[in-house]
Amino acid sequence: MTDEKIRVLIAKPGLDGHDRGAKVIARALRDAGMEVIYTGLRQTPEMIAEAALQEDVHVVGLSILSGAHMALIPRILEQLRAAGMDDVLVLVGGIIPDDDIPALREQGVSAVFGPGTNTDNIVRFIRTALAAPSA
Amino acid sequence: MTPVRAPADLIAAVLGGDRRALARLITRVENRAPDALEALARLHPHTGQAAIIGVTGAPGTGKSTLVNALALALRQRGQTVGIVAVDPTSPFSGGAVLGDRVRMTDLAGDGGVFIRSMASRGSLGGLAAATGDVVRVLDAAGFAIVLVETVGAGQSEVDIARMAHTTVVVDAPGLGDDVQAIKAGILEIADILVVNKTDRPGAQNTVRALRAMLELGHRLRNAGHHGAGLLPAPLEALAVDSWTVPVIETIATEHTGIADVLAALDRHRAHLHGTGEIADRERQRVEAELLARLREALLARLLAAHDPATLAETVRRVVARELDPASAVQALVAAACGDGSAPPA
Ligand code: B12
Ligand SMILES: Nc1nc2c(ncn2[C@@H]2O[C@H](COP(=O)(O)OP(=O)(O)OP(=O)(O)O)[C@@H](O)[C@H]2O)c(=O)[nH]1
Ligand SMILES: [Mg+2]
Numbered sequence: 132m133t134d135e136k137i138r139v140l141i142a143k144p145g146l147d148g149h150d151r152g153a154k155v156i157a158r159a160l161r162d163a164g165m166e167v168i169y170t171g172l173r174q175t176p177e178m179i180a181e182a183a184l185q186e187d188v189h190v191v192g193l194s195i196l197s198g199a200h201m202a203l204i205p206r207i208l209e210q211l212r213a214a215g216m217d218d219v220l221v222l223v224g225g226i227i228p229d230d231d232i233p234a235l236r237e238q239g240v241s242a243v244f245g246p247g248t249n250t251d252n253i254v255r256f257i258r259t260a261l262a263a264p265s266a
Numbered sequence: 267m268t269p270v271r272a273p274a275d276l277i278a279a280v281l282g283g284d285r286r287a288l289a290r291l292i293t294r295v296e297n298r299a300p301d302a303l304e305a306l307a308r309l310h311p312h313t314g315q316a317a318i319i320g321v322t323g324a325p326g327t328g329k330s331t332l333v334n335a336l337a338l339a340l341r342q343r344g345q346t347v348g349i350v351a352v353d354p355t356s357p358f359s360g361g362a363v364l365g366d367r368v369r370m371t372d373l374a375g376d377g378g379v380f381i382r383s384m385a386s387r388g389s390l391g392g393l394a395a396a397t398g399d400v401v402r403v404l405d406a407a408g409f410a411i412v413l414v415e416t417v418g419a420g421q422s423e424v425d426i427a428r429m430a431h432t433t434v435v436v437d438a439p440g441l442g443d444d445v446q447a448i449k450a451g452i453l454e455i456a457d458i459l460v461v462n463k464t465d466r467p468g469a470q471n472t473v474r475a476l477r478a479m480l481e482l483g484h485r486l487r488n489a490g491h492h493g494a495g496l497l498p499a500p501l502e503a504l505a506v507d508s509w510t511v512p513v514i515e516t517i518a519t520e521h522t523g524i525a526d527v528l529a530a531l532d533r534h535r536a537h538l539h540g541t542g543e544i545a546d547r548e549r550q551r552v553e554a555e556l557l558a559r560l561r562e563a564l565l566a567r568l569l570a571a572h573d574p575a576t577l578a579e580t581v582r583r584v585v586a587r588e589l590d591p592a593s594a595v596q597a598l599v600a601a602a603c604g605d606g607s608a609p610p611a
Contacts, residue, residue, distance in 0.1 A: 134296075134297050134298055134387065135297050136297075136360075136361075136385070136387075138293075157363050158363065160361065161356055161359060161361035161362055161363045162356070162358075162359045162361060163359065163361060164359045164360045164361045165361045166355075166361060166362045166364060166385045167361065167362065167363045167364065168364045168367060168383050169363055169364065169365045169367070169368060170367055170368065170371075171365075171367070171368035171371065173371075174371075175374075177374070177375060178371065178374040178375070181374060181375065182367060182374075182381075184285060184286055184289055185285070185289055185380055185381055185382055186289070186382065186383060187289040187290055187292065187293045214286070215286050216286075
């Protein structure tokens with residue numbers, strides 16, 4: 132009998148102090164039956180990759196409202212790859228201009244969710260992506 | 267993408283210090299995956315080296331902050347540290363928000379530390395059902411010290427006292443006098459009492475209250491550690507414990523008093539080894555674990571032996587007052603085991 136749960140890391144990279152969105156997402160995913168590891172504020176790319184590895188998560192969710200996403204996300208993806216965590220699903224939320232989204236997806240971000248996103252959509256996205264054979 | 271590795275491979279990697287493999291094995295153990303039993307059996311000979319330290323206490327008293335400070339101090343002495351931090355699973359959704367890592371950021375980037383968050387997954391008593399197995403994996407992986415933070419609870423958490431060599435109970439000022447009764451329960455399992463947040467008003471009252479309660483109660487040796495009852499308790503188990511529970515004041519956020527806690531941990535470990543109590547505790551721990559596993563295994567077999575319709579019918583009859591619960595159980599056991607007393611050897 133196995134008892135598998137979807138494990139998700141929710142991290143706030145950089146110096147951005149806006150943590151409402153991250154907490155809303157953490158609670159929504161918990162309410163959808165997932166186990167959410169919340170890291171808190173001011174996480175470096177190295178800290179995020181290390182936590183993702185130790186917690187053996189399926190999903191890394193980054194919440195960025197500071198405008199620093201184009202600088203932070205490539206470094207986080209690089210650290211995840213260096214840790215051998217290149218198979219995790221990476222999601223980004225917060226204030227991300229539409230123009231930046233193609234570049235982020237190109238680098239390996241699976242999806243970007245902006246202000247006002249219904250959390251049900253996020254839950255559905257995670258479930259669908261993890262059910263797909265490539266995950 | 268990453269191929270699922272066979273247990274033998276995974277175990278060799280874990281014993282060789284591969285952190286990714288360690289994280290993956292912990293997941294298998296936590297999920298009770300079919301190959302986890304085999305992995306644990308293979309790891310068992312490598313266990314028994316780590317000092318296992320439990321940290322428990324009411325919600326928000328500063329357990330995670332203390333674990334962070336303690337781990338940092340242990341690292342400065344050159345000891346490696348594995349950390350298991352348990353937070354509650356929501357009974358409504360089965361999900362959980364695990365937030366203990368937020369207080370442990372000082373330990374980031376240190377290869378001598380491994381932190382794993384665990385959800386309680388429906389288990390009561392402050393730990394998850396698989397916490398003991400996860401601690402064993404960290405022990406086998408070679409961590410010198412394993413720190414286990416329980417779910418924030420104010421009730422007597424005997425589970426952690428059974429699992430750990432040393433149990434640290436964390437208290438803080440401002441929790442209110444009405445929790446005195448609860449504290450009496452948790453005092454029984456404390457080897458070390460920490461009053462954290464002594465920068466806050468009322469700290470001295472908390473310290474005084476705890477000292478007074480300690481003086482009142484003669485602690486029985488191994489109080490809270492027995493109760494498994496598989497084997498008769500040796501007589502000396504009832505002798506008054508020669509260990510004096512220290513009350514230590516800390517400000518975990520400022521790393522104040524941490525050296526005192528470390529010194530107390532060292533003294534307690536020396537006490538356990540010096541008096542031979544370590545062997546008692548180990549025996550009691552194994553005994554409690556065997557009983558728990560027996561209970562689980564027998565229950566699973568017994569339930570499997572009955573058609574769900576029979577169980578439903580039994581429930582219906584008890585509800586209808588045609589049968590009382592005790593007789594119902596006797597009948598179910600008798601039907602599954604033949605004679606109703608014991609399964610055939
Ligand atoms: C509330 C708020 C604050 C609060 C924050 C309180 C807190 N603890 O979070 C306070 C007042 C402290 C604050 C301060 C500042 N703020 Co402000 N703030 C806002 C505001 C009005 C709302 C943000 C919010 O909480 N929304 C509610 C949550 C639920 O929404 P959300 O975070 O967007 O999350 C949703 C999605 O984005 C997504 N999501 C978010 N994270 C994640 C993660 C994952 C994994 C997923 C899947 C989805 C996801 O799902 C959520 C649900 O739909 C926004 C404007 C806006 N309308 O967004 C500005 C805003 C973010 N702030 C801004 C600024 C500039 C600041 C300050 C620098 C102002 C200053 N000069 O002092 C400071 C900086 C503070 C700091 N240390 O970082 C700018 C940022 C500009 C930019 N990025 O280019 C904004 C956009 C306002 C603006 N239009 O200029 N702010
Ligand atoms: N003033 C003060 N605050 C402290 C001290 N230690 C911890 N805190 C704060 O107390 C709050 C709770 O600390 P945690 O370490 O998360 O407490 P916890 O017991 O692990 O909490 P749970 O795991 O939720 O039960 C945090 O805001 C800490 O910063 C201290 O010594 N003094
Ligand atoms: Mg905690």
